Amino acid sequence: METSKVIHAIYTDDDVLMNAVKSVRAEKHHIEEIYTPFPVHGLDKAMGLAPTRLAITAFLYGAVGLAVSIFMMKYIMIEDWPQNIGGKPSFSFIENMPAFVPIMFELTVFFAAHLMVITFYLRSRLWPFKDAENPDPRTTDDHFLMEIAVHNNEEALTKLLKETGAVEVNIIEKEDEH
Structure with a gap:
């Protein structure tokens, strides 16, 4: 070294x-x-750092969550185990779309949130049992x-x-x- x-x-x-x-x-x-x-507002711009691209990854992770929810509900509720719930037959995905919207929303948020946390930790090189890189303990106070x-x-x-x-x-x- x-x-x-x-x-x-x-x-x-x-x-x-x-x-x-x-x-x-x-x-x-x-x-x-x-x-x-603590976070100092505007410090990143003052340092001349490039804008983060994490918002793009959040959108992509949300899109993956939406796709997973659509494929999951189509398979489970339409193809694999269709049920007549309250007189509403499960013959097509489009007919049952209003009932599927909350699930699609929740899985979109779930995937975006959890994958963003994982991405943040990996990008910041923070993983379990990693030694602290803080050069002076006073900076935490x-x-x-x-x-x-x-x-x-x-x-x-x-x-x-x-x-x-x-x-x-x-x-x-x-x-x-x-």
Whole structure:
């Protein structure tokens, strides 16, 4: 494994952090990661992150759930075990569609919700028994941490971060995962 240097800048206010992110990005530095104790609205845009495509996957998972519900009801209620319930014969799917709508809705939501949770955990690389990657335990309480890669510019970057309101700036040797 290779090691590289990163700077950890600690902030105590989310508004100061937002302004610092904008200042660091304006100076053309690459922010590796930001650790926060709660979601900070607009931080993704300030960091220049691409919009998420999770909404597209949610729609696709819902469509899969709808298809599964249609095929399941058609097979169970029309082909495999047709029943005359309350005088309503089960000869066609279309005739019984009003009774099937709640099931189609519920399975659409069920598939979208459960598959989205699984997708989120896999995409975030969160699985059972995974060690925490949080570099500073204070970020789970009341501090914000900005991690920036260092490329022989420690002094200038440290000065910039102090000017943006960082209460603490540390240079850390970090092991690369790749």
